[in-house]
Amino acid sequence: NAGVTQTPKFRVLKTGQSMTLLCAQDMNHEYMYWYRQDPGMGLRLIHYSVGEGTTAKGEVPDGYNVSRLKKQNFLLGLESAAPSQTSVYFCASSYEKGLSNTEAFFGQGTRLTVV
Amino acid sequence: GENVEQHPSTLSVQEGDSAVIKCTYSDSASNYFPWYKQELGKRPQLIIDIRSNVGEKKDQRIAVTLNKTAKHFSLHITETQPEDSAVYFCAANTGTYKYIFGTGTRLKVLA
Numbered sequence: 001n002a003g004v005t006q007t008p009k010f011r012v013l014k015t016g017q018s019m020t021l022l023c024a025q026d027m028n029h030e031y032m033y034w035y036r037q038d039p040g041m042g043l044r045l046i047h048y049s050v051g052e053g054t055t056a057k058g059e060v061p062d063g064y065n066v067s068r069l070k071k072q073n074f075l076l077g078l079e080s081a082a083p084s085q086t087s088v089y090f091c092a093s094s095y096e097k098g099l100s101n102t103e104a105f106f107g108q109g110t111r112l113t114v115v
Numbered sequence: 116g117e118n119v120e121q122h123p124s125t126l127s128v129q130e131g132d133s134a135v136i137k138c139t140y141s142d143s144a145s146n147y148f149p150w151y152k153q154e155l156g157k158r159p160q161l162i163i164d165i166r167s168n169v170g171e172k173k174d175q176r177i178a179v180t181l182n183k184t185a186k187h188f189s190l191h192i193t194e195t196q197p198e199d200s201a202v203y204f205c206a207a208n209t210g211t212y213k214y215i216f217g218t219g220t221r222l223k224v225l226a
């Protein structure tokens with residue numbers, strides 16, 4: 001049982017390049033999230049998904065796209081990276097149907113630097 | 116919109132003293148309040164949580180209190196130890212998908 005796994009762990013991009021971050025969970029969770037963490041600003045929600053095939057915008061969605069083609073995977077894409085997207089990105093998942101536990105489990109994070 | 120305010124942003128205590136971190140939420144529909152601890156370079160991990168039908172919950176040296184009327188909840192750590200040094204986040208959840216996090220408190224326990 002690996003929990004929530006993110007790839008890659010580190011990445012350096014040049015301005016204008018694109019990339020995809022992959023999040024995988026093996027807990028049969030319905031909900032998945034992408035957050036970015038910047039100093040002094042806590043965890044800000046980028047996009048989230050409440051089920052396979054569904055996605056929605058969070059607090060800071062501009063410049064990012066997501067897809068959830070399979071229940072266990074949630075992809076975050078940057079089409080044209082900008083220095084303002086330098087951050088640590090966390091994926092999280094929560095909620096298994098039929099259970100009352102709504103604890104969110106986090107991946108280990110991806111440190112992205114855009115130069 | 117929905118918001119969670121967290122104070123203080125940094126907190127230094129002597130080893131063995133108590134630490135208190137406070138959060139205030141805006142959405143009256145919130146009914147689940149977790150606290151996460153994040154050590155340097157690591158992922159946030161749940162340390163304690165409380166639901167809106169409970170006023171206080173304790174787990175060894177950690178306790179959380181909730182005042183629904185004031186929309187206020189707090190984390191209390193007693194007999195602090197150096198390994199308690201980390202960033203702590205509070206969050207509020209309406210029982211569905213949406214977690215709103217506070218901006219974090221950096222706790223330093225001085226030996």
